[in-house]
Amino acid sequence: MVEWTEFERATIQDIFSKMDYESVGHNALARCLVVYPWTQRYFGNFGNLYNAAAIMGNPLVAAHGTVVLHGLDKAVKNMDNIKATYAELSVLHSEKLHVDPDNFRLLADCLTIVVAARLGSGFTPDVQAAFQKFLAVVISALTKQYH
Amino acid sequence: MLSARERELLIELWDRLTPAAEHIGSEALLRMFTTFPKTKTYFAHLDLTARSEHLRSIGKRIVEAIAEGTRHIGTAQFTANLSYLSRFHAYQLRIHPTNFKLFNHCMLVTLACYLGEDFSPRAHAATDKYLSAYAAVLAEKFR
Numbered sequence: 001m002v003e004w005t006e007f008e009r010a011t012i013q014d015i016f017s018k019m020d021y022e023s024v025g026h027n028a029l030a031r032c033l034v035v036y037p038w039t040q041r042y043f044g045n046f047g048n049l050y051n052a053a054a055i056m057g058n059p060l061v062a063a064h065g066t067v068v069l070h071g072l073d074k075a076v077k078n079m080d081n082i083k084a085t086y087a088e089l090s091v092l093h094s095e096k097l098h099v100d101p102d103n104f105r106l107l108a109d110c111l112t113i114v115v116a117a118r119l120g121s122g123f124t125p126d127v128q129a130a131f132q133k134f135l136a137v138v139i140s141a142l143t144k145q146y147h
Numbered sequence: 148m149l150s151a152r153e154r155e156l157l158i159e160l161w162d163r164l165t166p167a168a169e170h171i172g173s174e175a176l177l178r179m180f181t182t183f184p185k186t187k188t189y190f191a192h193l194d195l196t197a198r199s200e201h202l203r204s205i206g207k208r209i210v211e212a213i214a215e216g217t218r219h220i221g222t223a224q225f226t227a228n229l230s231y232l233s234r235f236h237a238y239q240l241r242i243h244p245t246n247f248k249l250f251n252h253c254m255l256v257t258l259a260c261y262l263g264e265d266f267s268p269r270a271h272a273a274t275d276k277y278l279s280a281y282a283a284v285l286a287e288k289f290r
Contacts, residue, residue: 027268035272052268109252113271116259123260125174125181125197128253132182 002137004079011130015115016076024118025069026062028111030055036106042099068107075138083141090145101143108135149280153273154220160270161214164258168214171257172206173198178253186246213254216281229284237288244289247282254278 033040034052046060078085093099116123164171180187180195193201219225259266
């Protein structure tokens with residue numbers, strides 16, 4: 001069971017309550033595809049991913065980024081039971097989508113950087129640590145059902 | 148692999164950051180120690196509290212070294228210039244190689260906070276690639 005401090009709980013709730021899902025989701029997924037091009041392998045039917053400009057302007061990437069970010073809502077609402085909350089999504093990513101779980105961390109890193117850019121000095125080292133711990137727990141839960 | 152355009156972007160970016168070397172370097176280190184506490188084990192003999200003299204001086208040296216390196220990307224000069232730092236990290240500091248990735252990530256977060264939207268996806272990609280290449284040279288002599 002993951003132990004959360006009051007500060008960590010408050011920080012996560014705060015960040016997500018003020019989150020601009022469309023913009024942040026779009027930017028995080030697009031950055032992942034730009035900075036780590038091998039992740040494009042999972043988006044073969046998304047059309048033009050030829051260069052950074054194409055990726056940033058691709059409406060399918062934007063839409064899917066929002067979907068992924070909203071996927072984190074479950075964890076935000078169930079911080080004390082993230083593992084069980086993601087059992088189904090874990091099976092989906094493993095059995096159907098066949099995503100290498102190492103890539104989850106890359107998307108998480110890009111999301112951290114986008115949120116950092118939005119919050120600026122508000123994204124203090126302690127806030128960063130709480131946010132990254134949260135994402136690490138989510139990643140661990142998503143990786144649970146891989147055999 | 149860094150393209151000519153990326154090299155130009157990096158030189159310009161790190162030139163812009165050099166005046167704030169102390170601030171950026173110490174913040175990246177502080178973020179790393181806060182998010183990944185095990186990295187503190189390499190600095191047990193120093194004062195690592197926020198804005199401490201040790202943190203600022205090491206942070207400054209790191210950023211200046213990174214900025215200097217951008218001028219020699221893709222040349223033999225790059226590895227040659229890093230020879231001392233490479234030996235230092237391998238034979239004296241003996242840092243577990245995964246820690247370079249942790250520091251590089253915290254440096255990217257620091258740049259995002261500092262530059263906001265100016266830290267474009269292109270700049271992010273180029274910097275990530277550059278810092279990985281830099282770390283590879285630093286870790287070269289490990290074994």
